[in-house]
Every structure is written in structure tokens, then in C-alpha cells.
Amino acid sequence: MTTPSDPRQSGAAEDHVRSGHSSPGENGYGSQSAPRASTAAQLVRRPPEAWAGAVFLTLAGLPAAVxxxxxxVQPGNIGVNLRARIEAANSTVSTDLLLTVFRLAGATIVVLSFLFLLFAWLAVRPRRGARPIATALAVLEVVLLAGAMVVAGVDPVSLGIVLLAVAGTVLLYLPRSQEFITARA
Structure with missing residues (x-):
């Protein structure tokens, strides 16, 4: 027999409490049980490290989304300036084709950034598999930015984004975050 404090019943006990029944000790069979003494899995709060990790990953992903x-979209002067630079480079590839490739690349970046932000917060929620996916997307962002910094030179914004992505990922794997996520997932 299991009790409401048994981990196998924690989901049912939480649903029972959320359904509006005033007695959290009620086991669903009409009888009263003793109040739960140990609800550690249910009362454990998300550690500040996990929250900070999600915030850092969000701050790292937002510039990529923008x-x-x-x-x-290439609004206003951005499209005009991009077209002028492509034409000034005397490319053998059509300017319109290159602008379309840039639009597709931008759409891909937006989708990946949205997924990055989504999985960063799902990792703190926690959802099964969200943390490894958020980590993989953070690694992808760091690798792409590191490659861009090698080619174009180091700039403070890219360096800050890399540091935020690394710090956010590390914060999700610290011991208290690890314990919370594995206990809740």
C-alpha cells in the first residue's frame, strides 16, 4: 500500500489537491490519512542557480533571435544596405539569390533561437530531455560565435553572449540544480 507521501503517489496527490479538495491528506478513497510529514519532492523549490541558468540562457539567445x-525580414535600410554590399562585392551569384539565402538563414536562426529559449525554460520546469537539448543548442551558439569571432575578430557583444551561454549551461548542471531536475523529471 502506498501513502500520499510515497513518490509513486505524488502526482495523484498533487492533482487531488489542485482539484479543490480542502484536505491535502485525503487519499482519494474517502478516508483521512495523517498529514504528510515528508513532502520534500513536492516542496523543493527551484534553486536560484537553475533560475539564473535559464535567465542567462535567455539573455544569450535573445540577440540571436533579433x-x-x-x-x-530585412526591413528598411537593412535590406538596402545588404543589397548594396552584395553588389559592391561583384559576386558571380545573383544578388536576389543571395538575399533569399540570407532570408532563409535568418528564418533558421529565429527558429533555433526560439527552440533555445523554450528548452532553457523547460529545463528549469523541469521537463525530461530539455536540459540536454538546451545544452546542445548553447554549444551550437558558442561554436558559431567562436567561429565568427575567429573570422571577424573578437567583439564585446559576441564575447558576452558566449559567456552568458556557458554560464547558463553550467548553472543548470550545478549540484543543487542537478538534484532538483533529476528529482522532478
Whole structure:
């Protein structure tokens, strides 16, 4: 027999409490049981490290989302300036084709950024498999930005984004975050 404090019954006990029944000790069979003495799995709060990790990953992903959106939409002067630079480079590839490729690349960046932000917060929620996916997307962002910094030079914004992505990922794997996520997933 299991009790409401038994981990196998924690989901049912939480649903029972959420359904509006005033007695949290009620086991669903009409009888009263003793109040739960140990509800550690249910009362454990998300550690500050997990929250900070999600915030850092969000701050690392937002610039990529904005960049991707600007590249995909190419509003106002951005499209005009991009077209002028492509034409000035005397490319053998059509300017319109290159602008379309940039739009597709921007749309891809927007989708990846949205997924990055989504899985960063799902990792703190926690959802099964969200943390490894958020980590993989953070690694992808760091690798792409590191490659861009090698080619174009180090700039403070890219360096800050890389540091935020690394710090956010590390915070999700610290011992208290690890314990919370594995206990709740």
C-alpha cells in the first residue's frame, strides 16, 4: 500500500489537491490519512542557480533571435544596405539569390533561437530531455560565435553572449540544480 507521501503517489496527490479538495491528506478513497510529514519532492523549490541558468540562457539567445529576425525580414535600410554590399562585392551569384539565402538563414536562426529559449525554460520546469537539448543548442551558439569571432575578430557583444551561454549551461548542471531536475523529471 502506498501513502500520499510515497513518490509513486505524488502526482495523484498533487492533482487531488489542485482539484479543490480542502484536505491535502485525503487519499482519494474517502478516508483521512495523517498529514504528510515528508513532502520534500513536492516542496523543493527551484534553486536560484537553475533560475539564473535559464535567465542567462535567455539573455544569450535573445540577440540571436533579433539578428535572425532582422536578417529574415530585412526591413528598411537593412535590406538596402545588404543589397548594396552584395553588389559592391561583384559576386558571380545573383544578388536576389543571395538575399533569399540570407532570408532563409535568418528564418533558421529565429527558429533555433526560439527552440533555445523554450528548452532553457523547460529545463528549469523541469521537463525530461530539455536540459540536454538546451545544452546542445548553447554549444551550437558558442561554436558559431567562436567561429565568427575567429573570422571577424573578437567583439564585446559576441564575447558576452558566449559567456552568458556557458554560464547558463553550467548553472543548470550545478549540484543543487542537478538534484532538483533529476528529482522532478
Amino acid at each position: 539578428f535572425g529576425l532582422l536578417l529574415a
